[in-house]
Amino acid sequence: MLTFLRHTGLATFAALFQSPFWAFSQCVWRLLIYSLPITAVIAFFSGAVLLTHAVSALALVGGGPVSGYIVALGGVRELFPLLAASALACRAGGEISSELAALKLGQQLEAVEGMGVNSYRLLVGPRVLACMVGSALLVPISDVIGLCSAYWVGVYQLSIDPGNMQESLLIWLRFSDLAVGMLKGFLFGWLVGIISTYEGVHAKGGANGIGQAASRAVVRSMIAGYLLSFALSYAIYGNSSLG
Amino acid sequence: MSLVASVLSAAWQMFRLAAASSIKALLSPSCLRLCAQQSASLGFKCLGPVVLILAPVGAMFALQAYALVHAFDIERILPIGIAPVLIREIAPGFTCFTLAMLACTSIAAEIASMKTNREIEATLAMGIDPRAVVVGTRVLSLVILAPLLNVVALFSAAGGSYFIAVTVKQIPSETFWVGLFQNLRVYDVVFSELKCMVLGLLLGAICTYFGYNAQGNINGIRRAINWSVNLSVATVFSSNYFINLALC
Numbered sequence: 202m203l204t205f206l207r208h209t210g211l212a213t214f215a216a217l218f219q220s221p222f223w224a225f226s227q228c229v230w231r232l233l234i235y236s237l238p239i240t241a242v243i244a245f246f247s248g249a250v251l252l253t254h255a256v257s258a259l260a261l262v263g264g265g266p267v268s269g270y271i272v273a274l275g276g277v278r279e280l281f282p283l284l285a286a287s288a289l290a291c292r293a294g295g296e297i298s299s300e301l302a303a304l305k306l307g308q309q310l311e312a313v314e315g316m317g318v319n320s321y322r323l324l325v326g327p328r329v330l331a332c333m334v335g336s337a338l339l340v341p342i343s344d345v346i347g348l349c350s351a352y353w354v355g356v357y358q359l360s361i362d363p364g365n366m367q368e369s370l371l372i373w374l375r376f377s378d379l380a381v382g383m384l385k386g387f388l389f390g391w392l393v394g395i396i397s398t399y400e401g402v403h404a405k406g407g408a409n410g411i412g413q414a415a416s417r418a419v420v421r422s423m424i425a426g427y428l429l430s431f432a433l434s435y436a437i438y439g440n441s442s443l444g
Numbered sequence: 445m446s447l448v449a450s451v452l453s454a455a456w457q458m459f460r461l462a463a464a465s466s467i468k469a470l471l472s473p474s475c476l477r478l479c480a481q482q483s484a485s486l487g488f489k490c491l492g493p494v495v496l497i498l499a500p501v502g503a504m505f506a507l508q509a510y511a512l513v514h515a516f517d518i519e520r521i522l523p524i525g526i527a528p529v530l531i532r533e534i535a536p537g538f539t540c541f542t543l544a545m546l547a548c549t550s551i552a553a554e555i556a557s558m559k560t561n562r563e564i565e566a567t568l569a570m571g572i573d574p575r576a577v578v579v580g581t582r583v584l585s586l587v588i589l590a591p592l593l594n595v596v597a598l599f600s601a602a603g604g605s606y607f608i609a610v611t612v613k614q615i616p617s618e619t620f621w622v623g624l625f626q627n628l629r630v631y632d633v634v635f636s637e638l639k640c641m642v643l644g645l646l647l648g649a650i651c652t653y654f655g656y657n658a659q660g661n662i663n664g665i666r667r668a669i670n671w672s673v674n675l676s677v678a679t680v681f682s683s684n685y686f687i688n689l690a691l692c
Contacts, residue, residue, distance in 0.1 A: 277509045279507075295549070
C-alpha cells in the first residue's frame, strides 16, 4: 500500500504538470458527466426530504417557517458535500476500479509497462487528480440543487411564504461553509481516487475480480470518506455555533 | 417520449422478473434455507460498513443540530428533535444507500458472472429454474436483510449522536436517552422498517435484473455493475422521498 501511495503521489503530482491539459480536462469532464446525473438526483431528493423533516421537527417549537436554516446548515455544511462525494465514489469510483481491474485482468497493464510506459503516470495519476478536482466541483452543484429543491418543496408543497423561505435558506449561509464543503469534496475525492485505483490495479481472480474490486473500492472509499468528513466537521465546527 | 417508454418498459421488466422469481422461490422447498444463507452472507458483508458509515453520519447530524439548538438556547430538545429524523430518515436511508453500493454490486457481479460463464444455462439444463434459485432468493434476502440492518444502523447512528451530545457537548446521559425515547412512536419504527423492506425489494429487483441480463464478457459484467449501482442509488433517494410523501 505504501509503495502504491508513493507511486500514486508522484504520478498525481506529475499529472499536474506533465499530462497534457486536454487529456486531464477530458478526464475531469468524463468524470463530471458520469457523476452529475446521479449527484443531481441525490441532491434534489435529499434537499426535499431534509426540508420536510426540518419543518415537522421545528413545528414542535413553532418554527416551521424558519426550517430553511436546517437545510442551509445541515445541507451545505454536511449532507450535500457528503452525498456529492458519495455519488462520485459510487459512479466514478466504481467505474475507475472496474476499468483498471479489466485492464489488469486482461494483462493490458503489463503490456503498457512492457512498452516502457509508466502505467501509474498514464492511468493512475490523472484519474486521482480528476477525482479530486471533479469532487470539489460537484459540491457547489450539489449545494445549489439541494437548496433549490428545498425552496421548491417549501414554497409549492408546504406552502411556506417564498420570502421567508428564501431568507431562512440564505441568511445563515456563509462563504466559509461553502468553502469547507468544497475542501471536504476535494479530500473525499482524493480518497476515492486513491482507493479506486488501488483496488483496480490490485484486482485478482478472473471476471469475479472486477466486481469484487468495484465493490471494495466503493465501500472502502465511502467509509474512509465519511470518517474523514466527520473528523473535519469536528475540527471545524466542534466548538463553533452558527456564525 | 421514446426515452420515457423505454424507461417504463425496463421498469416493467425488472418488476416482472423480480415478482415471478420471488414467487417461484417462495414456492420452492429450499427457499427458506437459501434465503437465510444469502441474507447471512450479505449481512456479514454489510454489517461493518453500515456501522462505520452510520456512526459518523449520526455524529455529524448531532453536531449541526446542536449548533442550531444552541443558537436558540434550547439544547434540552436536541435528543427530542433528532430521534424522529434518525429513525425515519437517517437509519433507513443510509442503510439502503450502503446496501445499494455493497450488496447490489455484489449481487449484480455474481449473477452477471454466472450468466457470462453460462452457469445459468447449466442450471437450466439440470432442470432447475435459475430464476427461483438465483434471482428470487437474492431479492427476498434483500427484503429480509434491509430491515435487520436498519436496526443496527439506528443504534450505530444513535451511538454517534450520543458521542457528540454527551461526551463532547456535556448533555447529561440520562437526558439524552430519555429525550431520544420520549418522542419515539411505534408508528415511526414501523414506518422505518417498512420503508427498508420496500427499498430492499426495489434494490433486489434492480441488481438482479442487470445481473441476469448481462451480455458479453468482462465488459458486460462491468456495465451490469455500474448500471445496477447507479440506478439503485438514484432509486433509494427518489423512492425515499415518494414514500415519505405517500405515508407522512
